[in-house]
Amino acid sequence: MPWQLASTIVLSEKQKQILTEYAVGTHSPMHLKTRSQIILKASIGSSNNSIEREMGLDPTTVKCWRDRFCNSYEELKRIEAETPLKLRGAIIKVLSDEQRPGGPSKFADEQVAAIMAVACEDPAKFELSFSHWTPELLRIEVIKLGIVDNISIRQIGRFLKERDLKPHRVQYWLNPNIEDMEEFQQQVEAVCAIYLEADKLNEEGTLVYSTDEKTGIQAREHVNPRQQMKPGQPERVDPEYIRHGTSGLIASRNVATGEIVEPIVQPTRKEEDYVLHIESVFSVNPDKKHVFINDNLNIHMSESLVILVAGVEGIDVTTLGVKGKSGVLKSMASRAEFLSIKTHQISFVYTPKHCSWLNQIECWFGIITRRLLNRRASFKSVEELEQKIRGFIDYYNRFLKKPFRWNYKGKLLMA
Secondary structure, three states, rough: OOOOOOOOOOOOHHHHHHHHHHHOOOOHHHHHHHHHHHHHHEEEEEEEHHHHHHHOOOHHHHHHHHHHHOOOOOHHHHHHHHOHHHHHHHHHOOOOOOOOOOOOOOOOOOHHHHHHHHHHOOOOHOOOOOOOOOHHHHHHHHHHHHOOOOHHHHHHHHHHHHHOOOOOOOOOOOOOOOOOOOHHHHHHHHHHHHOOHHHHHHHHOEEOOOOOOEEEEEEEEEOOOEEEEEEOOOOOOOOEEEEEEEEEEEEEOOOOOOOOOEEEOOOOOOHHHHHHHHHHHHHHOOOOEEEEEEEOOOOHHOHHHHHHHHHHHHHHHHHHOOOOOOOOOHHHHHHHHHHOOOOOEEEEOOOOOOOHHHHHHHHHHHHHHOOOOOOOOOOOOHHHHHHHHHHHHHHHHHHHOOOOOOOOOOOOOOO
C-alpha cells in the first residue's frame, strides 16, 4: 500500500469536551467510546500506527474514523456556530455506523400478515388446548397451516415485537352492562359531587364516609422466619406457609379527614354486623348528619338498616310495610330509595354497579394490603392477624391519615 499522510484533526474546545465525555464515560456505548478515543489521540498528533498499537485496533479502523471525522470538519464547525445545541448529536452521527439495508426478507408481506392474523386469534379456534400463543406454539401452527415452510421461533418473536403484539400478557377488562346510561351518569356524578364537597359539608355539620367490607383476609404463617435485608441482598421470605383461618374488616373512612372510624375486625360480615358498624359510627357524633357511600351489596340496603334509620328519624316501624310484600321494606329497590333520602340524619349514596373504584375506601384497602397484608406478613393465628389490623388502623389514624385528592368530576371516559 502506498504511503499516505494521516488526516489532520482539529478540535474546538466544545468538540474536545464532548468527545472526552464519551471517551472516559463509564456508560458510553463501546463503539462511541473507542471512536472518541481515536479522534482525541489523532487531535494531539498521534500517528495511525501509534494509535493502532496503543489501542490494539485494526489499521483500517483507525484510518476510517479519522478520515470520516476530518471530512466532517466544515459541517461540524458550521453546526457549532449556528446551532451549538445540535453539536453533540452531530458528533454522534459522524461516529456512528451508517444504516445498512440488510438481506432481503425471506417472508412475503402476505405471509407475515397471515402469521400475525393467527397470533390475534384464540387458540381454541384451531382446536388447541392452551390459553394463549407463544412464539414456539405459533411457529408450529403456521407451519401446520402451510403459511410458511419453515420459520424460527426468534423470527416469530421479532414479527410480534415489530407490531407491538404481546400474546403472553393479559389484563382484566370490564364492560358493564349499563341499561340506562343517563341514570348511570347521574349516579357517578352524584358520588363525585359529594367527594368534592366533603370539606364544605364537614364544616356545615355533615360527615361523609366511604364504607365497605374487606373479607377473606388470610392469617398465613411462614414456615420459616424471614431473613432481614443486608447489603447486596433484599429481605427474603419463605414461600411456604400454614393457613390458620381468615378474618375480615368493616370500615368507614371519613372523606374529609381520612380517619378510619369505628372499624369492626371479625370473620363475619352479616346484615347485623354492618348495621352494628353504621350504628357505632353514628354514635360517635349523634348530633350531626351522616352520609355513607357504599356499593349495592344486599346488606347495604337491608331491613335492619331501614329500621335503624327509621328509629333515628322517629318513624313508626309499623308503617314501613312487610319485607317482600309491601311498603318501604318490600324490595331492595324500595329500601334503597328510603335509605337514600337526603333529609335523613343517616343517608346512603350508592355507587353504580361495576364501579367499586368510585368508593374511596377501596383505595385505603389497597394501602393496608401493601403495608400490612402483603407477602411478607406472617400471622400465627387469626387473633394475631386481627390485633395487627387494629394496630395498623390506630397508627394510621394517628400519623398517616389525610384526605385523598379527588379530581374526577364524573365525566365518563367513553368513546
